[in-house]
Amino acid sequence: MELILETLGLTETAALLSLSSPGWGANLLRGLANSLQIALGAFGMGLVIGLFGAYGKLYGGPILRDLLAIYTTVIRAVPELVLILILYYVGTDLINKLAQFMGYGRVEISGVVAGIWVLGIVQGAYATEILRGAIQAVPPGQIEAARAYGMPALLTLRRVTIPALMAFATPGLANLWLIATKDTALLAVVGFNELTLETKQAASSTRSYFTFFLAAGGLYLMVTLCSGVVFARIEKWARRGQPSLRQGGL
């Protein structure tokens, strides 16, 4: 191992990326863990918002529909970086003002929670549109059959609509998840210790920018590759019962 690194001239790189001090590898992994935590939280929150949003847009009254239209339009119109700055600073400021008004002192807001909220709101807007399209793609007859057999609305949603829409929503949601993992990098601007900020700190302390950013890129790539495997399985499950398009005998 040592010999290989030696011949490749990578001894120094290995030392820099080493998990034990003075290497910075552990910092990078901690950053990655933070990033994934936020991405998962934000994606989950986005799905919940998206499901309510999609139902609101499809079946809600005119006021709800207008409000949701404003939400999805504004969120999707403003660059995410700007949104993150606005939501983060305005959000924390509002919470502090509220806390002071109610007689509490300044509240320390956890970076993870703030990050999940901010990205979750952004993800929710995109998820709303993905799920709205997917719900519309579910054959109405299947939902009608559920109603005709006395299924209440929530049971229909859980047993018929959601499983049926998964086939249509999975590719879009996989995209959204990958965007979530990378949007966590934007939280670096508000000083949250996710992978990109950890990388930047390691790089500027050691002046080895190339090494560290390449390593960070590698970690992001690993996340994407693993996600691809997971989503391929989900999609295969979601499309069970549907004939493959390839069986056409082309």
Next chain:
Amino acid sequence: MPTAASADPDPAATATPGTRPPSAAQGQSGQDAVRIEGLHKSFGTLEVLKGVSLTAKQGDVVAIIGGSGSGKSTMLRCINFLETPSAGKIVIDGEEIEMRADGSPANRRQIERIRTRLAMVFQSFNLWTHRTLLENVIEVPIHVLKVPRAEAIAQARTLLQRVGLANKEDSFPAFLSGGQQQRAAIARALAVDPSVMLFDEPTSALDPELVGEVLTVIRDLAAEGRTMLLVTHEMRFAREVADHVVYLYQGQIEEQGPPAEVFGNPKSDRLRQFLQSVS
């Protein structure tokens, strides 16, 4: 009609969950299963049903015939409130469905409960495509009627066997022929042990050579005394299985009576023309 003489027990009825009162197959003859009074339905300014009244007694097979746009499917769909009637009265097994002044159901719970006693078979089958045939048949018994899973599965297997799909229980609907899908849909309907079965043009989406297998299943159900309302274009079949035939014309009952009368000796010109055009 079921008689005391029928020695061998009907497999569908014996496999029925004990929590529900025996209905349909053993139901007392003579009691009203479905009663519709003055049913109106408009879509916007278009009045599709103009005051239809109809009664089906337990064990009756009522065939509803009529041209396209006559309102026959709409009438069937109003019975289980898949369409909201504009006005009128619907009574299922002696229980009147509570309606607001505009015809919308006043009590969601009641509708959902009554729907479990009605079973609809759709023109386009409407099986849940992400579930196997067995899963389709056990879905409502397990999740709506709260039948224990093992019991529901045993019952579903009996029903699938009955409609000739015993070896297809693990197949997904998309891999089956239309006739097989519709027979599975009938098994799904039987799984709730309905008081009344509603057939909405069950053979209209099928290739001609597949119609027979579905009609055979329906004929057996009629013979066993199931109460059913059947919207159909199969005149010969209607004449054969129905106890009562209703001819709808532009949202009103133009003529009704026993099949021999309606088909053999039609009184209205419109019915005569209609029968000529479809035969």
